[in-house]
Amino acid sequence: MATYLVTGVNRGIGRALVEGLLARGHTVIGTTRDGQAPFDHPDFRVLACDIGDTASVCTAAQSVSEPIDVLIQNAGVFGPRPQELADLAPDDFLEVLNTNVVGPWRVLQAFLPNLKRSRRGRVLMISSGMGRFSGSSQGAPAYRASKAALNKLVQTFAHDLKGDGLESDGIAIVACHPGWVRTDMGGAGAQIDAKASADGLIQLAENLQLSGTGQFMDWTGQTQGW
Numbered sequence: 001m002a003t004y005l006v007t008g009v010n011r012g013i014g015r016a017l018v019e020g021l022l023a024r025g026h027t028v029i030g031t032t033r034d035g036q037a038p039f040d041h042p043d044f045r046v047l048a049c050d051i052g053d054t055a056s057v058c059t060a061a062q063s064v065s066e067p068i069d070v071l072i073q074n075a076g077v078f079g080p081r082p083q084e085l086a087d088l089a090p091d092d093f094l095e096v097l098n099t100n101v102v103g104p105w106r107v108l109q110a111f112l113p114n115l116k117r118s119r120r121g122r123v124l125m126i127s128s129g130m131g132r133f134s135g136s137s138q139g140a141p142a143y144r145a146s147k148a149a150l151n152k153l154v155q156t157f158a159h160d161l162k163g164d165g166l167e168s169d170g171i172a173i174v175a176c177h178p179g180w181v182r183t184d185m186g187g188a189g190a191q192i193d194a195k196a197s198a199d200g201l202i203q204l205a206e207n208l209q210l211s212g213t214g215q216f217m218d219w220t221g222q223t224q225g226w
């Protein structure tokens with residue numbers, strides 16, 4: 001059994017990830033902005049962590065001393081709707097980038113010492129098919145650009161975390177498209193429920209090896225084009 005850290009667990013895919021991981025016998029540390037747990041379980045504890053705030057992330061990381069085997073960076077925002085060029089205030093775009101790009105950077109940097117102490121460290125960055133360079137790019141430019149930037153971070157971090165200079169053998173990191181999921185963000189008309197997405201992502205995390213680092217995967221375990 002492994003110790004997982006999952007961000008943004010009060011609702012949506014994050015909450016379903018916690019439920020799925022606990023059902024499989026894993027230990028879960030979750031984060032919510034206010035530190036409130038969505039439910040109680042003996043193998044689950046929650047930290048207060050606003051991923052948009054460096055001090056908040058550092059304080060959360062200082063309270064965790066044990067190794068973390070798997071970090072799932074799930075917390076994210078879509079941004080204002082509509083968010084076309086004429087609608088979106090530049091500062092609102094900055095807010096989306098701060099949460100979806102700088103946020104995962106903060107969390108990975110702060111918890112890297114814990115990941116390095118695992119014998120098989122793994123990181124899932126929950127991205128989106130909307131961040132792909134191939135296919136449709138219509139609409140939601142701020143959200144799409146933030147996930148495209150997150151994908152590029154995954155590609156570069158994969159090199160940095162492969163092993164040189166790490167206490168562990170190396171940390172595997174992938175970007176993940178969780179599917180179009182019925183959550184507050186995905187809406188009621190989305191294709192799959194949060195449990196189906198979470199079950200697939202957990203399987204992906206359990207199977208992930210260093211040989212698969214630096215890829216863009218979907219929740220079914222298929223490799224995606226960037």
Ligand SMILES: NC(=O)c1ccc[n+]([C@@H]2O[C@H](COP(=O)([O-])OP(=O)(O)OC[C@H]3O[C@@H](n4cnc5c(N)ncnc54)[C@H](OP(=O)(O)O)[C@@H]3O)[C@@H](O)[C@H]2O)c1
Pocket residue numbers: 007008009010011012013014032033049050051052073074075076077078099103126127128129177178179180181182183184185186187190
């Ligand atoms: N749903 C989909 O169809 C879909 C498709 C592709 C990718 N995704 C990605 O999947 C992930 C989860 O999405 P979801 O559908 O579950 O969204 P959601 O229902 O809107 O939940 C988003 C979660 O992120 C948290 N969060 C947002 N900003 C945060 C911050 N600054 N600090 C800490 N937590 C923060 C939220 O906490 P609060 O309640 O405090 O706001 C909430 O727990 C996101 O990264 C999203 O981009 C979703």
